[in-house]
Amino acid sequence: MDVGLQLTALADPTRRTIYELIRHSSSSVRELTDQMPISQPAVSQHLQVLSSAGLVTATPMGTRRIYSADPEGVALLRAWVDTLWDDVLDSFARRASKEQPQ
Amino acid sequence: MDVGLQLTALADPTRRTIYELIRHSSSSVRELTDQMPISQPAVSQHLQVLSSAGLVTATPMGTRRIYSADPEGVALLRAWVDTLWDDVLDSFARRASKEQPQ
DNA sequence: CCTATTGATAGGTCATGGCTTATGATAAGT
DNA sequence: ACTTATCATAAGCCATGACCTATCAATAGG
Numbered sequence: 001m002d003v004g005l006q007l008t009a010l011a012d013p014t015r016r017t018i019y020e021l022i023r024h025s026s027s028s029v030r031e032l033t034d035q036m037p038i039s040q041p042a043v044s045q046h047l048q049v050l051s052s053a054g055l056v057t058a059t060p061m062g063t064r065r066i067y068s069a070d071p072e073g074v075a076l077l078r079a080w081v082d083t084l085w086d087d088v089l090d091s092f093a094r095r096a097s098k099e100q101p102q
Numbered sequence: 103m104d105v106g107l108q109l110t111a112l113a114d115p116t117r118r119t120i121y122e123l124i125r126h127s128s129s130s131v132r133e134l135t136d137q138m139p140i141s142q143p144a145v146s147q148h149l150q151v152l153s154s155a156g157l158v159t160a161t162p163m164g165t166r167r168i169y170s171a172d173p174e175g176v177a178l179l180r181a182w183v184d185t186l187w188d189d190v191l192d193s194f195a196r197r198a199s200k201e202q203p204q
Numbered sequence: 205c206c207t208a209t210t211g212a213t214a215g216g217t218c219a220t221g222g223c224t225t226a227t228g229a230t231a232a233g234t
Numbered sequence: 235a236c237t238t239a240t241c242a243t244a245a246g247c248c249a250t251g252a253c254c255t256a257t258c259a260a261t262a263g264g
């Protein structure tokens with residue numbers, strides 16, 4: 001699983017708000033659609049992207065599918081950003097010490 | 103400064119590799135272009151996006167512009183992902199305790 | 205000065221992706 | 235069984251964005 005999937009999934013504003021809704025409380029596709037200014041298929045497509053990024057999971061409940069936030073995708077993203085953070089800080093510190101060797 | 107800028111900036115694979123190069127060591131546009139299979143204008147455009155996301159900064163050195171990693175953008179991204187992580191974990195725990203009330 | 209190097213900007217092309225409507229599949233209620 | 239509700243998939247449309255070539259501004263060096 002590539003971190004690019006999480007980044008592209010969360011890069012879209014509409015997908016971010018959908019994800020925020022799910023993160024707030026697990027909901028069905030209908031509930032999500034009712035809170036969005038877009039069509040139901042559009043929501044389903046966004047959910048597909050979020051799902052393949054490991055950010056949400058679907059559990060069938062009768063005729064509905066309840067989408068919940070999945071920690072897995074966030075964990076991957078978080079790990080990547082953390083290494084990024086460490087490296088950038090390190091590189092920043094090295095650069096600063098070289099600019100002002102005195 | 104919106105976190106969407108960082109996400110869209112890092113969502114593109116080419117831009118991620120450019121950012122990785124800069125993160126590894128500050129470089130000029132020419133150095134970056136020489137390590138990339140794309141044209142110099144394309145690199146400049148990517149640098150523009152990374153710059154407006156607060157991920158890199160440019161410092162003129164003669165006729166060249168040295169691009170360096172900027173901690174600011176990463177800090178914002180990291181903060182956002184961290185709150186995401188906490189909320190998702192919390193929501194996950196609550197969901198788990200409700201599913202198995204026994 | 206004149207030339208060469210560096211890098212940003214403009215304009216144009218093409219693929220990608222986000223949205224729509226239409227349709228099909230599945231499960232629940234009467 | 236029939237209808238209704240929910241959701242996914244298909245096909246098509248259109249804006250966005252990633253790339254190109256061409257060009258210009260600015261600095262450095264002969």
